Amino acid sequence: MDLAVDLSGITKRFGAFTANSGIDLAVRRGEIHAIIGENGAGKTTLMNILFGLLQPDEGTIAIGGKTMIVDSPAVAIGQGLGMVHQHFKLVPSLTVADNIFLGMEIRRNGLIDRAAQEERTRSLSEKFRLRVDPRERVAGLSVGMEQRIEILKVLARNARTIILDEPTAVLTPQESRDLFRTLRSFVDDGMTVIFISHHLEEVMAVSDTVTVLRDGRVVATKPKSALSKRELVRLMVGRDVSFDRRPRGQTNGKVALEVEDLWVRDDRQLAALKSVSLSVRAGEIVGIAGVAGNGQTELAEVLSGLRPASHGRARLHGQDILDLPPAAIRAGGLAHVPGDRMVRGVDRTASLSANMLIGRHRRAPFARAGVIDWSAVHGEMWTLIRRFDIRARGPEDPARSLSGGNIQKVVLAREFTAGGDVLLIDQPTRGVDIGAQEGIHDEIMRQRAEGRAILLISTQLDELKALADRILIMFDGRIMGAVDGAAMDEDAIGLMMAGVDPADMTEA
Amino acid sequence: MRTLLATGWARTLAGQLFAIAIALALGSVIILLIDESPVRVFVTLMRGAFGDSEKIAGTLLQTTPILICGIAACIGLRGGMFNVGIEGQLFLGGFAAAWVGFAFSLPPVLHVLAAMALAVVAGAAWVAIPAFFRVRFGTNEVVSTILANYIATLLTSYFTIFLFKRPGGWSETPPILESAYLPELFSFSRLNLGLLIGLALAIVTAAFFRWTSAGYAVTMVGSAPKFAEYGGIDVRRVGFGVLLVSGAVGGLAGGVETLGVHHRFMEGFAPGFGFDGLIAALLANGSPVGTIFTALFFGALRAGSLLLEVDTTASREIITVIQALIILAVSADLIMRRRGDRTGERRWKF
Numbered sequence: 001m002d003l004a005v006d007l008s009g010i011t012k013r014f015g016a017f018t019a020n021s022g023i024d025l026a027v028r029r030g031e032i033h034a035i036i037g038e039n040g041a042g043k044t045t046l047m048n049i050l051f052g053l054l055q056p057d058e059g060t061i062a063i064g065g066k067t068m069i070v071d072s073p074a075v076a077i078g079q080g081l082g083m084v085h086q087h088f089k090l091v092p093s094l095t096v097a098d099n100i101f102l103g104m105e106i107r108r109n110g111l112i113d114r115a116a117q118e119e120r121t122r123s124l125s126e127k128f129r130l131r132v133d134p135r136e137r138v139a140g141l142s143v144g145m146e147q148r149i150e151i152l153k154v155l156a157r158n159a160r161t162i163i164l165d166e167p168t169a170v171l172t173p174q175e176s177r178d179l180f181r182t183l184r185s186f187v188d189d190g191m192t193v194i195f196i197s198h199h200l201e202e203v204m205a206v207s208d209t210v211t212v213l214r215d216g217r218v219v220a221t222k223p224k225s226a227l228s229k230r231e232l233v234r235l236m237v238g239r240d241v242s243f244d245r246r247p248r249g250q251t252n253g254k255v256a257l258e259v260e261d262l263w264v265r266d267d268r269q270l271a272a273l274k275s276v277s278l279s280v281r282a283g284e285i286v287g288i289a290g291v292a293g294n295g296q297t298e299l300a301e302v303l304s305g306l307r308p309a310s311h312g313r314a315r316l317h318g319q320d321i322l323d324l325p326p327a328a329i330r331a332g333g334l335a336h337v338p339g340d341r342m343v344r345g346v347d348r349t350a351s352l353s354a355n356m357l358i359g360r361h362r363r364a365p366f367a368r369a370g371v372i373d374w375s376a377v378h379g380e381m382w383t384l385i386r387r388f389d390i391r392a393r394g395p396e397d398p399a400r401s402l403s404g405g406n407i408q409k410v411v412l413a414r415e416f417t418a419g420g421d422v423l424l425i426d427q428p429t430r431g432v433d434i435g436a437q438e439g440i441h442d443e444i445m446r447q448r449a450e451g452r453a454i455l456l457i458s459t460q461l462d463e464l465k466a467l468a469d470r471i472l473i474m475f476d477g478r479i480m481g482a483v484d485g486a487a488m489d490e491d492a493i494g495l496m497m498a499g500v501d502p503a504d505m506t507e508a
Numbered sequence: 509m510r511t512l513l514a515t516g517w518a519r520t521l522a523g524q525l526f527a528i529a530i531a532l533a534l535g536s537v538i539i540l541l542i543d544e545s546p547v548r549v550f551v552t553l554m555r556g557a558f559g560d561s562e563k564i565a566g567t568l569l570q571t572t573p574i575l576i577c578g579i580a581a582c583i584g585l586r587g588g589m590f591n592v593g594i595e596g597q598l599f600l601g602g603f604a605a606a607w608v609g610f611a612f613s614l615p616p617v618l619h620v621l622a623a624m625a626l627a628v629v630a631g632a633a634w635v636a637i638p639a640f641f642r643v644r645f646g647t648n649e650v651v652s653t654i655l656a657n658y659i660a661t662l663l664t665s666y667f668t669i670f671l672f673k674r675p676g677g678w679s680e681t682p683p684i685l686e687s688a689y690l691p692e693l694f695s696f697s698r699l700n701l702g703l704l705i706g707l708a709l710a711i712v713t714a715a716f717f718r719w720t721s722a723g724y725a726v727t728m729v730g731s732a733p734k735f736a737e738y739g740g741i742d743v744r745r746v747g748f749g750v751l752l753v754s755g756a757v758g759g760l761a762g763g764v765e766t767l768g769v770h771h772r773f774m775e776g777f778a779p780g781f782g783f784d785g786l787i788a789a790l791l792a793n794g795s796p797v798g799t800i801f802t803a804l805f806f807g808a809l810r811a812g813s814l815l816l817e818v819d820t821t822a823s824r825e826i827i828t829v830i831q832a833l834i835i836l837a838v839s840a841d842l843i844m845r846r847r848g849d850r851t852g853e854r855r856w857k858f
């Protein structure tokens with residue numbers, strides 16, 4: 001068999017913790033090989049080992065049939081490997097072409113030959129049908145675009161085997177479909193793709209072979225045709241998981257959050273929200289559906305005080321919040337789970353405790369007279385680690401030593417326990433495994449039962465279907481319409497997400 | 509052993525010692541190139557720095573301003589601010605303290621306190637302009653504080669020569685009154701209370717960052733400003749405050765030099781202490797307690813170099829070369845540690 005990559009007996013320990021334990025992974029040339037598993041199962045660790053970012057304690061790596069020591073990414077790249085990381089590593093102030101050729105600049109007379117780089121970017125972009133503008137600055141581009149650039153970066157280095165770590169976690173459904181079409185065309189050209197994902201539907205849809213990891217071990221490697229989604233779930237979490245609509249009690253709470261005719265500009269000074277009005281009652285979950293990039297992020301930012309509004313009103317418990325700084329809005333009862341967890345949600349270098357403390361670092365029980373009681377902070381963090389099943393060794397672990405999904409759980413744990421009674425949740429389960437997704441959904445329902453008002457932004461319709469009482473659909477900064485969560489009409493939502501006015505639908 | 513190496517500070521220490529070792533090795537090569545024996549140079553340096561109690565006191569005397577300037581730098585670094593203007597803040601603080609010292613007549617303790625207070629205010633005021641531009645317009649504080657240094661040295665020279673020059677004397681102010689002297693610690697040296705002020709400051713600063721809400725806020729602003737903003741910390745205000753306090757401590761260093769050592773202000777009054785302090789802080793990776801040791805190291809180099817020209821053919825400038833090599837080695841180490849990013853190492857400890 002012609003193997004693009006053959007790992008055998010890979011073991012990796014971090015101190016006393018074993019992240020990978022005797023893993024065998026054989027990837028055939030020309031296939032799409034999916035790797036799935038719970039948060040912290042060791043997927044990223046394994047890929048980092050293959051790519052030379054981490055050194056295994058035991059085991060061997062063979063690339064293209066040759067056994068070798070991969071002690072740096074340069075070695076991996078030299079063997080035709082390329083990796084698109086879970087969290088992108090682009091330089092925002094540089095152009096697309098500059099980013100693609102960063103570290104392998106095309107030179108002429110010792111200077112960077114920008115024209116040649118742009119030309120080469122253009123030809124790559126055409127060849128692989130990944131449309132980009134080589135001269136555009138990366139700052140302010142959509143995540144889908146950023147990912148395209150990451151992929152082009154890999155292609156520019158002549159990769160024949162491409163590793164993608166959770167490529168679709170941040171993409172819109174449309175962008176995901178485009179991505180998979182691209183990946184298909186890669187394997188048709190004889191390239192090989194390894195990708196990690198928590199979306200089992202897409203794993204079933206695009207992969208040829210699936211490997212399931214659990215607690216650092218391989219529990220199965222099977223051709224997709226021999227698997228069903230349900231089996232995958234079982235293999236991953238060891239039980240069945242359901243995403244049916246959650247049963248709920250009737251609510252008739254007071255209006256807690258009210259937005260009227262809100263207009264906001266994005267980073268490029270273009271209108272990102274256009275006359276948005278909505279209200280959320282205590283004990284109610286209002287979902288915001290929509291393809292990412294239609295103003296949801298700006299809505300969350302303006303409501304939490306991180307972005308100025310240009311016009312309109314927003315009231316939290318009757319109090320105007322548009323002119324208040326973030327701290328005052330928090331104090332007024334708003335908790336916010338940001339969509340961009342790595343930049344907004346955590347300080348990656350700080351400990352879990354320090355991450356939990358933010359916003360609560362001035363008051364009892366964690367601080368008295370300006371002095372922090374770290375033992376109380378650590379104690380609370382331990383409680384959260386247990387309650388939210390965060391896979392970490394302890395409160396003093398730096399956030400960046402956690403797996404992506406576990407970092408998300410840290411953010412959720414902090415915001416759900418911060419004492420706010422209005423929760424603004426942007427993409428709660430981005431990058432979270434399905435077992436944990438269920439747990440997070442349980443937690444959101446519990447918050448609802450406790451009478452919190454919840455504004456839930458999600459690009460996953462399934463998630464909104466399971467949780468939301470009402471769903472508002474956003475397109476191009478406007479709210480196109482609302483549907484009842486219980487009797488959800490997916491076709492209508494789909495049309496509204498694409499910008500069709502519901503008033504026109506009835507006529508058709 | 510494994511756990512020891514895994515903890516942040518042990519790793520930092522190992523890295524810094526490595527940086528120093530590399531710098532000394534490269535320094536040795538240069539010493540060999542000028543036909544001198546590295547062993548003799550280093551032994552002479554050690555003798556000059558720690559040979560007898562007077563020499564040790566001399567080393568500590570040099571260490572004091574470096575330490576205080578180092579703490580000023582640590583405060584900035586922790587809050588993500590690179591205060592390269594400590595030298596200028598030190599000059600203004602030194603001048604301000606001298607002025608209170610010679611122009612007013614006050615009771616002993618009060619006189620010292622008043623002079624120190626004005627030194628602190630002068631240092632803070634001097635950094636206030638770059639700080640304002642930084643938080644208001646995002647002007648890079650590295651550039652603006654460096655520029656402010658030139659103005660500070662020239663401005664204090666101007667004051668000294670044209671406004672307060674001691675009649676017939678050098679380019680220096682009149683001496684301060686004895687009531688404004690910082691008490692000396694030993695009869696055989698000018699080593700004074702300033703050293704204890706520096707040590708206390710290091711401890712207090714470390715405790716501030718480790719245990720207070722404000723210290724936590726500063727650290728978060730320094731390491732993840734967007735996260736801090738999201739968490740409700742006023743990033744601009746904290747940034748401004750950090751620079752102001754850093755400048756105030758820089759001014760304090762100048763006051764200590766004036767009241768403790770020179771007892772007057774003069775041109776070229778404290779050459780390079782501000783920069784040495786910054787390097788000491790960087791070498792200590794922004795740790796105030798670590799800065800005690802790195803400042804001592806630089807103080808010893810300075811003090812030891814006095815003997816160098818007497819006993820060897822090497823000139824004192826070799827010290828500057830070694831310092832430059834250390835800077836290079838430290839920056840290389842920082843780059844190495846950035847590579848270490850992926851292994852999940854953390855920067856500040858709580």
Ligand SMILES: Nc1ncnc2c1ncn2[C@@H]1O[C@H](COP(=O)(O)OP(=O)(O)OP(=O)(O)O)[C@@H](O)[C@H]1O
Nearest residue numbers: 014019039040041042043044045403404405851852
């Ligand atoms: N540098 C590190 N130091 C200590 N522990 C680490 C380090 N990197 C990863 N780990 C631990 O190893 C385990 C596996 O992490 P990994 O990132 O491989 O998970 P993952 O399968 O990619 O999860 P996710 O789906 O959440 O991204 C986690 O428990 C994590 O905390």
Ligand SMILES: [Mg+2]
Nearest residue numbers: 044086403404
């Ligand atoms: Mg991962």
